[in-house]
Amino acid sequence: NAGVTQTPKFQVLKTGQSMTLQCAQDMNHNSMYWYRQDPGMGLRLIYYSASEGTTDKGEVPNGYNVSRLNKREFSLRLESAAPSQTSVYFCASKSQFTDTQYFGPGTRLTVL
Amino acid sequence: GIQVEQSPPDLILQEGANSTLRCNFSDSVNNLQWFHQNPWGQLINLFYIPSGTKQNGRLSATTVATERYSLLYISSSQTTDSGVYFCAVSMEYGNKLVFGAGTILRVKS
Numbered sequence: 001n002a003g004v005t006q007t008p009k010f011q012v013l014k015t016g017q018s019m020t021l022q023c024a025q026d027m028n029h030n031s032m033y034w035y036r037q038d039p040g041m042g043l044r045l046i047y048y049s050a051s052e053g054t055t056d057k058g059e060v061p062n063g064y065n066v067s068r069l070n071k072r073e074f075s076l077r078l079e080s081a082a083p084s085q086t087s088v089y090f091c092a093s094k095s096q097f098t099d100t101q102y103f104g105p106g107t108r109l110t111v112l
Numbered sequence: 113g114i115q116v117e118q119s120p121p122d123l124i125l126q127e128g129a130n131s132t133l134r135c136n137f138s139d140s141v142n143n144l145q146w147f148h149q150n151p152w153g154q155l156i157n158l159f160y161i162p163s164g165t166k167q168n169g170r171l172s173a174t175t176v177a178t179e180r181y182s183l184l185y186i187s188s189s190q191t192t193d194s195g196v197y198f199c200a201v202s203m204e205y206g207n208k209l210v211f212g213a214g215t216i217l218r219v220k221s
Contacts, residue, residue, distance in 0.1 A: 031207065042116075042198055042211030043155075050207065058208060059113075090155065099143045099162075099202075101209060103155040 002026055004104035006091050012110045013081045021076040021107050023091030031094040032074035033058075033101065034066060036087040043090060049074055081111045114139045118199055118212035125189050125219045133184040133215045135199030143202035144175055145209070146184050150195045158184070158197075189219045 004025045013019060025032065030051045035043040035058075045058030049068040063085060065077045074093075078085060088108050092101040115138040125131055135144075146158040159166050159173040161182065166173055170189075175182040186193055196216050200209040 033209075040213070042200070042213050043209075044211070045208055048207055059210075088153065098160065100145065100157055100160045102157065103147075106153050106155075108153075 004091055004093055004102055006089075006104040006107050008107060009105070010108050012112065013078075014112050015082060017081050018077070018079050019081065020078075021089055021091075021109075022073070023075065023104060024073045025091075025093040025102075026072065027093060027095065027102070028071070029093035029102075030071070030096045032068065033092040033094075034064075034074070034076045035090045035092065036060065037090060037106075038087050046076065046089075081109075083111050085109065086111045114141070114201060114203060114210050116199060116201055116210055116212035118197075118215050120215060121213070122216045123218070125217065127189060127191060127219055127221045129189050129219075130185070130187045131189060131217070133186070133197050133199075133217075135182040135184070135201075135212055137180050137182075137199075137201050139180070139203060140177070141180075141201040141203055143204075143209070144182055145200050146173055146182070147198040147200065148193075148195050149198065149214070155198075186217075189217075191219045191221050193217060194219050 007022045033048040034046040047066040052071045091104040117136045163177040172185045196214040200211045
């Protein structure tokens with residue numbers, strides 16, 4: 001049982017490049033989330049998916065798109081990366097039976 | 113939107129000391145969680161505690177929902193307790209957690 005996994009762990013992009021961050025969970029959870037963490041701050045919600053086939057915007061969605069590929073996987077795409085998107089990105093999941101969210105190890109993204 | 117304030121922002125303890133971290137929130141919530149982010153960046157859920165008191169080993173938490181605050185107690189602190197402690201709340205069941213800025217805890221041996 002790996003919990004929540006994220007790939008890649010580290011990534012460096014140039015301004016304007018695109019990339020997709022991958023997240024998968026093996027806990028059969030319905031809900032999945034993408035957050036970003038900037039230095040000295042708490043996490044902020046980018047997008048979430050309450051169940052397979054649905055996605056909704058969080059607090060800071062601009063510049064991002066998401067896909068809930070199936071129940072296990074939730075990806076985050078940056079179409080045209082900007083230096084302001086330099087951050088650590090966390091994926092989380094939650095079961096339909098509790099309100100506890102479980103987090104992946106994070107992806108550290110630098111945009112030059 | 114809902115505001116979450118944590119205090120103190122920084123705390124340095126000698127190993128073995130006790131501490132209390134506070135989380136104030138600006139509106140009624142139905143989800144409150146405490147997390148520990150270790151020095152390697154991993155976020156670990158400590159408590160789901162929208163109200164009441166819970167204990168897990170040397171850690172305990174109390175949320176007084178009517179007064180809009182939560183406290184995290186760490187007793188007999190150890191160096192492995194170092195890291196950042198976050199309080200996060202939601203007004204909706206399970207979704208849209210809003211995080212505080214965190215308390216940075218350093219435990220010295």
